[in-house]
Amino acid sequence: MIDHDDPAPTVAVVGGGAVGVTAAADLAARGATVTLYDRGDLGAESSGRAAGVLYDAYAEDVDAAIAARSMERFRAFGRSLPGFEFTPCPYVIAVREGDADADAVPAMVDRMRAHGRAVTLVDPETLADRFPIAADDLAVAAVAANAGLCDPGSYVAAVAARARREGVAVVTDAPVSLSRGDDGPAVRTRAPNGSRDASGRRDREFDAVVVAVGAHTAPVLADAGVDVPVIPYRVQALVSSLAYDGPTVYDATAGVYLRPHPTGLLAGDGTEPVAADPDAYDRTADDWFVDSTSATLRDRLADPPVGDGLPVGRAWAGLCTATPDGDPLVGPVADLDGVFVAAGWQGHGLMRAPAIGEHVADGVLASLSGDRGSDDPWIDAFDPGRFDGDETFEIAEGMTVERRDEA
Numbered sequence: 001m002i003d004h005d006d007p008a009p010t011v012a013v014v015g016g017g018a019v020g021v022t023a024a025a026d027l028a029a030r031g032a033t034v035t036l037y038d039r040g041d042l043g044a045e046s047s048g049r050a051a052g053v054l055y056d057a058y059a060e061d062v063d064a065a066i067a068a069r070s071m072e073r074f075r076a077f078g079r080s081l082p083g084f085e086f087t088p089c090p091y092v093i094a095v096r097e098g099d100a101d102a103d104a105v106p107a108m109v110d111r112m113r114a115h116g117r118a119v120t121l122v123d124p125e126t127l128a129d130r131f132p133i134a135a136d137d138l139a140v141a142a143v144a145a146n147a148g149l150c151d152p153g154s155y156v157a158a159v160a161a162r163a164r165r166e167g168v169a170v171v172t173d174a175p176v177s178l179s180r181g182d183d184g185p186a187v188r189t190r191a192p193n194g195s196r197d198a199s200g201r202r203d204r205e206f207d208a209v210v211v212a213v214g215a216h217t218a219p220v221l222a223d224a225g226v227d228v229p230v231i232p233y234r235v236q237a238l239v240s241s242l243a244y245d246g247p248t249v250y251d252a253t254a255g256v257y258l259r260p261h262p263t264g265l266l267a268g269d270g271t272e273p274v275a276a277d278p279d280a281y282d283r284t285a286d287d288w289f290v291d292s293t294s295a296t297l298r299d300r301l302a303d304p305p306v307g308d309g310l311p312v313g314r315a316w317a318g319l320c321t322a323t324p325d326g327d328p329l330v331g332p333v334a335d336l337d338g339v340f341v342a343a344g345w346q347g348h349g350l351m352r353a354p355a356i357g358e359h360v361a362d363g364v365l366a367s368l369s370g371d372r373g374s375d376d377p378w379i380d381a382f383d384p385g386r387f388d389g390d391e392t393f394e395i396a397e398g399m400t401v402e403r404r405d406e407a
């Protein structure tokens, strides 16, 4: 617990993706002395490989509130953070004829609207009139107005620059493990050249440690004796020079999304629903993903690619993280005093980073000051302690109508 005579609690944030940089900047803005560690470069893992699709179309109240706050911050960052641009772009959820999920869409939209989200049910004909989208085969569609796009790498870079301005010390190329100091949690890093101890490692104690290591969450916490069911899985994306100037579209039946991109169009998903090794997964896209995405684009675009091929500039794979109930783990780690975790975004970590970073900053500082009680800032549904850690479960991609509609 913090000494109130000591004005600045010390916090280590481990992991410099979208979530870690935001938490670090927000902690420092609230007066903490923050060191941000990354094993490589900032944004080099999932955040740097993301598609940049942002929206608030969530049917569950907590998710909707977080997404709403994130969208508010993305817009504000677009106005105030040098190097970061937020581009408004509606988000369309489309379900094809014959897909049983179509029946669930009206109730899902009602729930989104009940949480104040500007989502509207649109009949396919109207959709095709408004946007360059082929809608003949659609049963139903919904349009979310509070949505947009960004370049994910520029989000990390711009928020990291803000973190530095707030006084955050940023240490890259520094793989960290958790350890225990005399009075609180510590992180163990490789000491810089010339200052290594006999083992080549160095412990540094903090008042709190935030673990925001994405796909490495389970191994980093397991190393400290805590098991969490945060399972990495591969997803894929590609950029094509095919011209497209419409909204972001999620073809829920095909399981493919597409969005406009500065060089044409970006499309993705390609979920591989099996556990992936974060240190040894295949970072190149699979041929089946490129082929199936091309087929979906032919069905969905008003101006589809001509012939069989799709002009693909770049195609890649990255990792998302699944949890047994699809909700993230955000809050204190039981049995590791002073250690907090933020992970398990089920493919939605970038769009939630602005709100989650702020939530983590508020939660850590309230927890450190012992100021919890009835005002416990942590979200119950995200409590890391709700799992035993040894759960087995099926990995399901994060955007499905079924998952969005789960109560």
Ligand SMILES: Cc1cc2nc3c(=O)[nH]c(=O)nc-3n(C[C@H](O)[C@H](O)[C@H](O)COP(=O)(O)OP(=O)(O)OC[C@H]3O[C@@H](n4cnc5c(N)ncnc54)[C@H](O)[C@@H]3O)c2cc1C
Pocket (backbone or CB within 6 Å): 014, 015, 016, 017, 018, 019, 020, 037, 038, 039, 040, 041, 042, 043, 044, 045, 046, 047, 048, 049, 050, 051, 052, 053, 054, 174, 175, 176, 177, 212, 213, 214, 215, 216, 220, 235, 236, 237, 268, 316, 317, 318, 319, 320, 342, 343, 345, 346, 347, 348, 349, 350, 351, 352
């Ligand atoms: C192809 C693709 C498309 C996606 N599209 C979207 C999208 O459009 N919208 C959206 O919201 N989400 C999207 N996602 C998901 C999104 O990328 C993630 O949910 C999000 O980036 C997670 O951020 P993070 O900060 O938790 O993790 P990461 O960005 O993975 O950051 C974790 C960091 O921790 C570091 N680290 C790991 N272990 C250690 C250690 N021991 N010591 C120090 N540092 C360590 C890593 O180097 C890394 O930089 C997509 C993902 C992929 C792969």
